[in-house]
Amino acid sequence: MTCTCDWNFRRWNPCTGLCETCRGYYKKDPSGKLGSEAAHLDEASFLESYQKEAYPKPSVTVDLVIFTVHNTLLKILLVKRKGHPFQGCWALPGGFVDVGDAYKNQGESLEDAAHRELFEETSLPRGSCFLEQLYTFGIPGRDPRTRVVGVAYYALVPSDLMSQVKAGDDAAETHWFEVSGLPTLAFDHSQIIDVALTRIRGKIDYAPIAFGLVPKEFTVPEFRAVYEAVKGDKYAPANFHRRFRRMLQDGVIVEVPGKRLTSGRPAKVYRGPA
Amino acid sequence: MTCTCDWNFRRWNPCTGLCETCRGYYKKDPSGKLGSEAAHLDEASFLESYQKEAYPKPSVTVDLVIFTVHNTLLKILLVKRKGHPFQGCWALPGGFVDVGDAYKNQGESLEDAAHRELFEETSLPRGSCFLEQLYTFGIPGRDPRTRVVGVAYYALVPSDLMSQVKAGDDAAETHWFEVSGLPTLAFDHSQIIDVALTRIRGKIDYAPIAFGLVPKEFTVPEFRAVYEAVKGDKYAPANFHRRFRRMLQDGVIVEVPGKRLTSGRPAKVYRGPA
DNA sequence: TTAATAGTGTCTCTCAGACAATATGCG
DNA sequence: CGCATATTGTCTGAGAGACACTATTAA
Numbered sequence: 001m002t003c004t005c006d007w008n009f010r011r012w013n014p015c016t017g018l019c020e021t022c023r024g025y026y027k028k029d030p031s032g033k034l035g036s037e038a039a040h041l042d043e044a045s046f047l048e049s050y051q052k053e054a055y056p057k058p059s060v061t062v063d064l065v066i067f068t069v070h071n072t073l074l075k076i077l078l079v080k081r082k083g084h085p086f087q088g089c090w091a092l093p094g095g096f097v098d099v100g101d102a103y104k105n106q107g108e109s110l111e112d113a114a115h116r117e118l119f120e121e122t123s124l125p126r127g128s129c130f131l132e133q134l135y136t137f138g139i140p141g142r143d144p145r146t147r148v149v150g151v152a153y154y155a156l157v158p159s160d161l162m163s164q165v166k167a168g169d170d171a172a173e174t175h176w177f178e179v180s181g182l183p184t185l186a187f188d189h190s191q192i193i194d195v196a197l198t199r200i201r202g203k204i205d206y207a208p209i210a211f212g213l214v215p216k217e218f219t220v221p222e223f224r225a226v227y228e229a230v231k232g233d234k235y236a237p238a239n240f241h242r243r244f245r246r247m248l249q250d251g252v253i254v255e256v257p258g259k260r261l262t263s264g265r266p267a268k269v270y271r272g273p274a
Numbered sequence: 275m276t277c278t279c280d281w282n283f284r285r286w287n288p289c290t291g292l293c294e295t296c297r298g299y300y301k302k303d304p305s306g307k308l309g310s311e312a313a314h315l316d317e318a319s320f321l322e323s324y325q326k327e328a329y330p331k332p333s334v335t336v337d338l339v340i341f342t343v344h345n346t347l348l349k350i351l352l353v354k355r356k357g358h359p360f361q362g363c364w365a366l367p368g369g370f371v372d373v374g375d376a377y378k379n380q381g382e383s384l385e386d387a388a389h390r391e392l393f394e395e396t397s398l399p400r401g402s403c404f405l406e407q408l409y410t411f412g413i414p415g416r417d418p419r420t421r422v423v424g425v426a427y428y429a430l431v432p433s434d435l436m437s438q439v440k441a442g443d444d445a446a447e448t449h450w451f452e453v454s455g456l457p458t459l460a461f462d463h464s465q466i467i468d469v470a471l472t473r474i475r476g477k478i479d480y481a482p483i484a485f486g487l488v489p490k491e492f493t494v495p496e497f498r499a500v501y502e503a504v505k506g507d508k509y510a511p512a513n514f515h516r517r518f519r520r521m522l523q524d525g526v527i528v529e530v531p532g533k534r535l536t537s538g539r540p541a542k543v544y545r546g547p548a
Numbered sequence: 549t550t551a552a553t554a555g556t557g558t559c560t561c562t563c564a565g566a567c568a569a570t571a572t573g574c575g
Numbered sequence: 576c577g578c579a580t581a582t583t584g585t586c587t588g589a590g591a592g593a594c595a596c597t598a599t600t601a602a
Contacts, residue, residue, distance in 0.1 A: 056376040057331035060412075060423050097412070099421040102330040106414030106421040136410040136425050138334075138371070140380030147373040147380040149334050149423065151410050221554075239592060241555060246590090264553025265599040495581075513565060515582060520563090538580025539572040 058138075058147040062114045063094035063189070065134065065196035066122065068157040069213045073178045074229040076193065077121065077157075077165070078185070080173040085144050086186030090177075092193070093121040094150070114153040121174065122157065122165040130156040130212035135195050142188045150187075154196045156212030159226075180232075204230050208252070211272040219260045219267035220244050332412075332421040336388045337368035337463070339408065339470035340396065342431040343487045347452045348503040350467060351395065351431075351439070352459070354447040359418050360460030364451075366467070367395040368424070388427040395448065396431065396439040404430040404486035409469050416462045424461075428470045430486030433500075454506075478504050482526070485546040493534045493541035494518050 066077040078090045095117055100107035108116070110133070115126050122129075134152040142148060157165065162176070177183065179197065182190065203209055204227060213226045224240045247253045252273055259266035340351040352364040369391055374381035382390070384407070389400050396403075408426040416422060431439065436450070451457065453471065456464065477483055478501060487500045498514045521527045526547055533540040 055333075055370070056373050058334050058371070058373045058376060059329075060332050060334065096329070097332070097423075099330050099332045100414070102332060102421040103419075109414060110410065110412035110423070133409060135407060136384065138384035138425070140374070140383060145377075147376040149371075149384070149425070151412070151423070219554090236592065236594085237553085238555075238557090238594080242591085245555095259600090261600075262553065263601075264551080265555075267554060493581090510565065510567085511581075512567080512583075516564085519583090533573090535573075536580065537574075538578080539574090539582075541581060 056147075058149045059143075060097045060099070060110075061094050061148055061150045062097060062110060062117055063092045063137075063150045063152045063192060064114060064117055064121065065092060065152065065154040065193055066118065066157060067154065067196075067200065067213065068162040068176065069159050069226050069229045070162055070176065072225045072229055074232075075162075075176040075178050076182070078175055078177055078183075079121070080175075081186055082172060089186040090175075090183045091186035092152075092189045093117055093174075095120075097151075110151050111153075114151075114155075118153075118155050124157065124161055124165065128158070128161060130209065134192070134199060137188060137192060139188070150192075152192045152196070154199065156200075156209060158213060158215050160215040200230055201232075208273065214272070217256055217258075217269050217271050219269055221262070221267055222260075223270075330421075332423045333417075334371045334373070334384075335368050335422055335424045336371060336384060336391055337366045337411075337424045337426045337466055338388060338391055338395065339366060339426065339428040339467055340392065340431060341428065341470075341474065341487065342436040342450065343433050343500050343503045344436055344450065346499045346503055348506075349436075349450040349452055350456070352449055352451055352457075353395070354449075355460055356446060363460040364449075364457045365460035366426075366463045367391055367448075369394075371425075384425050385427075388425075388429075392427075392429050398431065398435055398439065402432070402435060404483065408466070408473060411462055411466060413462070424466075426466045426470070428473065430474075430483060432487060432489050434489040474504055475506075482547065488546070491530055491532075491543050491545050493543055495536070495541055496534075497544075 064077075068075050068077075077093065079093050081087055081089050081091050095113075097110060097113040098107040111131070114131055114133075118124070118129060118131060119126065131153055134154045136149060136151045138149040140147060142150070165174075179193075182193065184190075185193070200209060210223060210226045210230070213230075214222055220241055221237070223244065224235055224237065227235055227240070244253070248255070248270070253270045256269050256271050258269045260269055338351075342349050342351075351367065353367050355361055355363050355365050369387075371384060371387040372381040385405070388405055388407075392398070392403060392405060393400065405427055408428045410423060410425045412423040414421060416424070439448075453467075456467065458464075459467070474483060484497060484500045484504070487504075488496055494515055495511070497518065498509055498511065501509055501514070518527070522529070522544070527544045530543050530545050532543045534543055
């Protein structure tokens with residue numbers, strides 16, 4: 001594999017598919033200085049002799065807001081902190097991003113770090129949960145130890161997988177808390193949760209994120225229960241059904257054989273997209 | 275000023291209004307271990323003796339996507355890089371976040387860093403532009419020098435202030451580029467711009483961000499031109515006017531005296547919220 | 549049969565797009 | 576007056592909320 005630039009690459013980057021020296025920018029264009037091989041080699045030699053700067057740097061963490069719906073209630077997974085600071089305090093799962101040596105080996109991406117933490121905390125395989133970046137928190141003093149920039153992600157765990165969530169390898173104490181009954185949290189984590197709640201409550205109205213909280217196969221009332229748990233409000237079953245019917249007509253949802261028995265009329269079973 | 279905890283604070287944090295040791299968590303609750311003074315003092319001594327960890331850390335930057343609308347076109351402010359890497363290449367304005375010594379003095383917040391960069395680049399006072407966090411980019415190798423986590427912000431410059439934007443103090447070459455005619459950009463900056471465009475094109479439909487791109491006083495056609503520039507599409511003037519009239523009835527917009535002359539019937543002048 | 553819940557049909561209101569019609573400046 | 580553009584009004588269809596109604600199971 002070679003970069004799309006016209007000279008040899010210095011280091012191959014599998015994420016971008018380009019050479020990390022020029023990222024395909026230095027093409028053989030005789031008219032422009034930047035297209036010259038000299039510029040390419042000049043930059044390459046700059047990077048070879050690049051002085052690792054002495055300025056202080058922050059630590060970077062990923063923090064996870066892991067949602068699920070259980071018994072028509074929206075819940076968040078929290079862990080009890082074992083060490084200082086906030087020892088014994090409930091907190092969001094998360095940890096430091098691996099940056100390798102920060103030079104030749106630059107470590108894992110933010111998203112990979114979030115997936116890794118999610119797996120460490122829930123033991124659920126990577127494809128089984130929706131995960132999306134939420135917001136980045138960086139107020140000085142949010143961690144009393146040192147300057148920490150926290151990139152928050154939120155994850156959606158389907159309700160049928162919630163019971164499979166095991167305690168992490170480090171045997172930290174974990175618990176699913178209902179969103180209206182959260183304990184006092186460490187750091188600025190309650191603020192992070194506020195932002196996450198605002199995000200999913202807004203987004204569920206126009207994006208198909210509710211599919212991330214139901215099992216692969218579900219009924220209309222189960223689907224509606226997710227909306228009610230997230231929004232913290234009731235939906236008129238008849239009107240909700242009409243919206244559902246439209247998604248069915250659009251092919252977003254397909255009916256599957258079988259019925260789900262309840263205390264009343266049995267419900268048809270559907271399957272979401274992908 | 276003291277923390278809302280029941281003991282002395284270690285370091286006062288003006289952002290949170292709490293002591294940075296416990297953030298108000300360690301209250302005098304005789305029943306709980308965490309409420310004990312011993313726990314508070316234990317954590318305080320932990321922080322006193324906290325070892326500055328030896329793990330490599332990433333650099334953190336803020337990158338700015340600065341929008342304005344000029345002659346019915348959506349434009350972005352870019353700077354030409356003076357040094358390596360990507361010397362001579364167009365790039366988003368931005369820079370490293372000041373983290374102080376990262377311990378006792380933790381430096382500036384991400385938002386302050388974004389405001390500072392915005393001022394350095396445009397010379398516009400802090401209150402004159404809308405600024406919001408966009409997304410955080412952290413793929414390894416996005417900067418060939420070292421691992422860099424880039425927190426992107428986007429800013430909206432009212433069209434009447436666009437001409438006041440002077441070159442930054444460092445006399446870097448800057449230029450407003452129309453979004454459909456952007457040059458090849460350094461780093462992953464074209465990807466950042468894609469995200470920013472997607473954000474404002476989606477958000478303008480339900481949030482009042484268009485007010486950030488028009489002068490304080492504006493006409494309906496001027497307001498519509500902002501929507502058309504952002505969305506890259508035409509709006510039926512009559513239907514747009516109806517939406518505008520609703521905002522007027524809701525008090526979001528107020529009419530002000532005067533008329534704006536054009537080549538046809540003069541337009542009334544309005545003023546947005548706040 | 550009754551209770552309970554799933555699912556359908558109908559009325560009304562709001563709002564968006566299409567488009568006709570009117571208003572107000574200029575030359 | 577005629578032109579260009581601002582501004583208003585009307586028709587239609589999609590979609591949401593309220594609510595009456597029908598369907599299907601268990602007990």
